[in-house]
Amino acid sequence: MAILELPSSARPVEEVSLKYGVIVYPGFQALDVFGPLDALNSLSLVYPMQLSIIAETLDPISTQPPGSLSNPRADFYQSIVPNHTFETGPPLDVSIVPGGIGNRIASNVETAIDYVRKVYPTLRYLITVCTGSRLVAEAGILDGRRATTNKRAWATTIAYRPEVEWVPHARWVVDGNIWSSSGVSAGIDVIFAFMAMEYGEEVAAMIANFLEYERHLDSKWDPFSQLYNL
């Protein structure tokens, strides 16, 4: 017996996004990546999906940020293994761009920004989590569009690209085919909202129940905007 089965209301396989790519760079925030991915891991039990993990090189990528941004007295990191570089990344339907302390160092994400600029016109959708929106903003793709980002890092993040119409009070924002979300755990809510749109609400509910996750269903739910006085 299959572990999960598609409800009859699910959108058929020919119509939905199947090819995903996630961008990683040193100092990425783990939950920015693995929150959305684990929801999609579970979805891949019922759809024939493919994931590319894309970085500058194929070497394992650590959550440890380069330079002086990490605690020199701590040694508490994880590494993920890419299967594509920014040069070899295959055609995608959806690209996911995580945030993380590592993107405060420009030289650490230059090639990722170039890749986002190059790949965006070929995508059906682009999803950002946390300060991942800064990479997409710097690629020039968000100019004149509405987007949100991490609320604690708000001021420093929006300063990178004032041409974006930054939305301070939102769990996530959809503008055209770009879905941007607030800090870290908001990535889980945006992926479920995206899943409901793309595959069907019953599918999203099934996967959320599989993960025993209580979704925030209102994109305007955002206590952290107030907490950080935005």
Added chain:
Amino acid sequence: MAILELPSSARPVEEVSLKYGVIVYPGFQALDVFGPLDALNSLSLVYPMQLSIIAETLDPISTQPPGSLSNPRADFYQSIVPNHTFETGPPLDVSIVPGGIGNRIASNVETAIDYVRKVYPTLRYLITVCTGSRLVAEAGILDGRRATTNKRAWATTIAYRPEVEWVPHARWVVDGNIWSSSGVSAGIDVIFAFMAMEYGEEVAAMIANFLEYERHLDSKWDPFSQLYNL
């Protein structure tokens, strides 16, 4: 300026757990691991913590379960890189045991169960997420103690070890120094409850706000118990 700073109410570094180890095996559930770890990653910005990622060998460990449990038409997996084996695992304060479809295959987790049995007497605390409790139960450590597990996989999981006092309605359960949680995303709630106990409530709140995560603070909150008719 530091990214985060400890509140004055935080417990001093000499008194708290600093050495963590997480067990991984093929087919682990990504969020079981990276939910708790990302909360702890953030905590390691203010405490001198160390993480060991412990597996049977040092080869990268994939979320892909062995054999026929994955969708043969999908290719959607991530790999984490261990830095210790069950043989070389260093002294720990806290061990985290995740669940995942991979532990439905006994031969896939035999060495992990042996390791749990060996390491438990040396730990200050043991934390299980989802069906990770099944490994600890099979190690014989939970006999006569209260514990919970994934609610969707309830019947098959508790059957492994009826000697445990399984609690069907709970987000997490504490019995002695063992903290067990319900399915997948419950791992995030249990780590914050543990953090509040071990480092201080203000610390836990600070890290939750850093991750823009709304904690479930009531260990008895569990809509999934009812959903799955337990």
